[in-house]
Amino acid sequence: MEVLSTIADFRAARAKLGTLGLVPTMGALHEGHLGLVRAAKARCAAVAATIFVNPLQFGPNEDFSRYPRTLPNDLKLLEAEGVDLVFTPTVDVLYPAGFASRIEVGPIADRLEGAVRPGHFAGVATVVAKLFAITRPDVAFFGQKDVQQTVVIRRMVADLDVDVAISVEPTAREADGLARSSRNIYLDAGQRAQAPALYRALMAADSAWASGERNGDVLRDMMREIVEAQTDGVIDYVSFADPVALEEIDRAGHAGGVLSLAVRFGTTRLLDNHILS
Template identity: 50%
Template sequence: MRIFHTIAEIREFVRQARADGHSIGLVPTMGYLHEGHLELMSQAKKQCDTVIISIFVNPAQFGPGEDLASYPRDLDRDAGMAETVGVDAIFNPGVEEIYPSGYCTYVDVERITDRLCGASRPGHFRGVATVVTKLFNIVKPDYAFFGQKDAQQVLVIKRMATDLNMEVEVVTVPTVRERDGLAMSSRNIYLDPAQRQAALSLNRSLKRAAAEVRAGERDAAKIRQLVIDIIKAEPLAEIDYVEIYSHPDLEPVEAIKGPALLALAVKMGRARLIDNIILHV
């Protein structure tokens, strides 16, 4: 496995892989890898000849007061983990490599970014869309792999790739969870033991909601309130949002008639945790 820090280096690596007839898979990350990331990489290895991961803590997607400075970083640890699943190369650029002096071009995906995390974190998806566009242009992958845990992010990137005629297939990989059901996240390290236990209410509420839909409940407001009540029973939990939208177009729904995304964001101390489930009728 090789590690590259410049755009010129990773482009030359890709050029050589293409010359060998290889298909290219890309897994964009911000590092501090966990089993969820490794699952993305494993899926990429099954589907692609050459797998590249990016490790870049993207300042453009952090808002004022968010955890940009404290976001966990450990390249040696990440490289060791990536190598265990057969990753071929890591692209680990510095901020100045991605956003050189005078940088002033950004990508905005409208409408589907003004709700859920987009409403709570203004400008977040502008930063995500911009850096992913740059990564797609730099690496030119055939496939790019993203986790369902970041459901809105996946929909934004798929919309962007379609609208801008990008020659990449965006692959969604199911959420990877801890044995007790907590969705894996690099931010889970912020949780103390009591918060970690309280965080289990997120997945518990989603499973209960899915069970109610299977039993015949179709009222989105009732399902939403059920989730809120379960999470609010934990004193350490501070709800950012619990919402239900149609999937994949993210339109408001009153009655669940087709696939619907039930998504939530909850603060536990320093950690802001997100999770979701697609409700099927």
């Protein structure tokens, strides 16, 4: 496994490889990331991962400075999975002096997470576009847990004619249903015990959908009531939205939609979602 920190070195190494699967990460790797690596290995001749905590996607009062950074352990995990290349740029490498460009992806970036975190998805789209340009992957792998991020990236790739396929893999979960996340380490014991209520709320709405419920307000209220009854968390939003435009659904047809929610436990925000079809 080669670990490379400059653009020139990565490009030289990538040129020696065939079909490349890319797993972009911010480090603090867990089983969800490793599942993406395995999916990439199953489809591609070679696999690259990137580890970069992207300052552009953090707001002024968010957790950029304390976001977990565990590079030595991350590299051990990636090597054990047989990753070929790891790109570990510094901020100065990706955003040198004078860097000023941003990629805006329109209204889908202003809803849900975008409404709570203005500018977040411009930061996401910008860094992902740069990583695609540097690494030149054939397929890039993302997890469904960050469902709005996958919608934004697909929009960006389509709009800018980026020659990369996007593969979205199922959310990795703990045994009790909690979506795996690097931020889960911030939860204290009480918060960790309450956190699976997010998944229970999604599954309750899924069951209602399977039984014929199509009223968006009913599904949203059901999720909200479960989280409020079973946790001390503060809800940022609950949503039942169109899977392409991410606009809220009043009454659904048979095409389904995306259930999602964001809940704060102290200073830690947890996200989860489930796709209805």
